[in-house]
Amino acid sequence: MHPASFDYSAPSTVDEAVRLLAEHGDGAKLLAGGHSLLPLMKLRFAQPTHVVDLRRIPSLRGIRRDGNLLAIGAMTTYAELAASRELFDTATAIVDAASQVGDPQVRNRGTIGGSIAHADPAADIPATMLALGASFVAQGQSGRRFIAAGEFFRDLYTTALSADELLVEIRVPVSISRAGSAYAKHPHPATRFALVGVAAAIELERMSDRVQRARVAVTGLANTPLRAIAVEEALTGQVADPDHIIAAAEHLVASAEETGAYKAQLARTCAEAALRKAAERAQ
């Protein structure tokens, strides 16, 4: 596999990366873990003229708690996410998803920011971002801005990032109340990408076992991850027991017309599993 020729830079600051992006315009591509970009380049489906490698930028790595926010550097690997105690305690869906991505080699190289910015419709991470109500910090020539996860994924491999912008950080709000989240997927047998994956986040009322707020996002049914609003509404105000969860997940069957009966069925089973676990973790 021999990619077309390209130039390569490995800047050590975000500012420098942004400058390189602006300088090389459409021909530039950011390289994070490389597990999406490099195969495309080797097949010559992608032929960037300039590759900007982000691995030498220390500020893009790591997970830190900032009050009621978790700030995750865009270059944090799946393996680091999967092993994070902080994430496990507060945003378990990310740990679930990260630990199921690909295989150990992929998890040691692939990054959360790479997954989000690439916006593969079968990727695991984006659905968890919607369910957890995350927002993204983008940096471009005109400075930094925040983009809510719900506004970010526009289409197949298409995001709200503009050509000169770099995704630098993922911000996940941390609930102090009785909250839990989970991710369940049905993997493609060859790639391990999600045929269908469902992320669920549940907050229970303080004094009862009723659901105060549920957020459910599904990957695999469309070109972008989608919120399953009908499922969320069906569960809100109900006790998160198996019967209510099954009844709520049933709403995903309505998607069968566009996606086929089987995918709708997988969405339902994944939603049941994710909701059950999220409810358990919220206790």
Added chain:
Amino acid sequence: MSQPNTSESVFGASVLRREDARFLTGRGRYTDDVTLPGTTYAAFVRSPHAHARIRAIDIGRAQKVRGVRAIFTGAQLAAGGVNGIPTAWLLPDIKLPPHPPLAVDRARYVGEAVAVVIADNAYVARDAADLVNVDYETLPAVVDTEGAASATTLVHDIAPANRCFHWSLGDAAAVDAAFRDAAHIVRQRLLNQRLAAVAMEPRSALASYDKATEDLTLWVTSQNPHVHRLIMGAFVLGVPEHKFRVIAPDVGGGFGSKIFIYPEECVLAWATKQIARPVKWTATRSESFLTDAQGRDHVTDVELALDAEGHILGLRVKTIANLGAYLSLFAPCVPTYLYGTLLSGVYKIPAIHVEVDAVFTNTTPVDAYRGAGRPEAAYLLERIVDIAAKQIGMNPAALRRQNFIPADAFPYQTPVALQYDSGNYAPALDLALRKLDYPKILEEQAQARKQGRYVGIGISTYIEACSIAPSQVVGSLGAQAGLWESASVRVHPTGKVSVFTGSHAHGQGHETTFAQLASHDLGIPMADIEIVHGDTAAVPFGMGSYGSRSAAVGGTAIHNAIGKIKDKAKRIAAHLLEAAPEDITEENGKYFVRGAPDRAKGFGELALTAYLAHNLPRDVEPGLEANSFYDPSNFTFPFGAHIAVVEVSRATGDVKVLKYVAVDDVGNVINPMIVDGMVHGGIAQGIAQALWEEVRFDDNGQPLNASLMTYAVPRADQLPSFDTARTVTPSPVNPLGIKGAGETGTIASTPAVANAVMDALAPFGVTHLDMPLTPEKLWTAMESAGEQRRA
């Protein structure tokens, strides 16, 4: 499970593989690892169309790329005297369309090589290849196996109805009579889907022509370097065999796909002389999926006749076999003599008739893939027997057992040409059932069904033919080669030994097993023995490795050559001990007069005596070296019983293999650990056919899943721990009693798992689904059938 044995050991011990140290530490030497001074790199321009006329090829822009050495097209190769790639197995009235290494006027499958660019490095070669402009006029593509005969388009003008050949075997009238008398007739249409071999190491070649000596050397990923040399030298290139050396160094898996002569190595071997530089090419994984010969691809109508008690009376089989766009090297024998002849299975079937129509299509060529014809035979037979058991209400184990060829009936002549050497089928099935605790599993299955869990049990009692092959027999059936094997045993003056084998290892562990065999026969430590293979300059002409033949045929050749060494050593010992040669006996490498072991001559001392030649019997020549060319008198017939227990999820259609029991009878075993390993790998590959793998094309012949992103090869975490065991019925065909173990797993496991899944779905009234049994297919079947059990 056998325990690995690290001590010096011999025949029958689980000695750790000596080759693993270099493989596991990245020190193997594969074709792509070889680079010569001045090596150039080839990139192929390939047809993006399944069927197209080539109107013109414009190399103008490509030629101007800096670093490009040469660009060749099919027309230039033809003008340069390069012939088409032949097939090595002929059948009556077979159509033999030309197969030029580079397409000349028509491309017939996606990925077919149309031109080659040779440049100073692989990147430039690829850049320039992308600039070669081929003017195609696309033509309608013939894709469907069943539809090929009625297609208005012809893949080859010389093959009307796209038929390559029609072949039949057996007694049609006797089968008609059996069906007239039958109490039960069971019919099923079965698809045996197309598979990709997916060897870990992609195909690779490096060709180098030495102008000074006029020697041509080719390093190539081959399972049979002498076959490569003979066919490429004598038929394709016109290079004299004695000036042509083929080296197949470490090869990372073949599964059959590296038996064949491919276009790329022919192009390189010709081009190196034209440009006076070495040329290298290594396939990308995409190229492997598009161009490595694929396997299976049968559509079969099978009918089984049984009497009222479930005794099989007759079997009628009609198969359409898809050969792809060109005849690959051994393609004609796979759906015929490796398939139709195995249709008696382990059963006494009085009348069998099989007809095969082989068709050309605009798809990747099809040839032998692990099992080659035998998995197709086992699948159809084991499926139809299972369907019969369900239909007439018999237990599938009982139906099988009552139809087994009895142990006292060997050698057994089947109605489809073969004579089975030996067999004892009931003990293998009984052992498998016992290991599984069959009555308990049946009870658990019944309990599970009550809970709405769908557990299925699938049995497969298979047979396979190894020890390929008696040369006269295969010659009479159309083979254009003998299928014996060679060995040369060279004892050095110090008593160390080099064994040169015509077999070739590409994962089988010959460097260990053959050293065990030689150590056992010679009575010297394994450490004193080196196994050499894969180089036509080092090894006598040999036929290579495929069809589970290496131990049975190649191993016997080594054994026979060692026999000659020992005879000579005895004569020298007799001379030194002043005794008659017939009074000399050998134990653990010591040669002594029978009854007088304390006055013994060691093997090393005898070797030195042979080479010093100061004191040899008058009629004994110096040196200690012997050759053997062993031609087996018959095939050998491994058999066994595999049982799979699966659970199908009602919610998702996912199949979980809960248990897998494999009882194989491969005759005597040299290294149980290595045989277990081959069985494990084979089972994984066979389960993958049942559940996951399928090469798919769209109606235009475009491949739909030609990558590891989309083609689902098996992974360890999808598989259970395999419970393996053996019964041992030594083969009388060869002196080692060995049958062959390389393919039993793929042959046995596919029908076992398919039967188990169908058994799991029995409550839904589903009797058959074609492979691969994907979750979506199973869920959809359960949905549309509705559950009948509770009704």
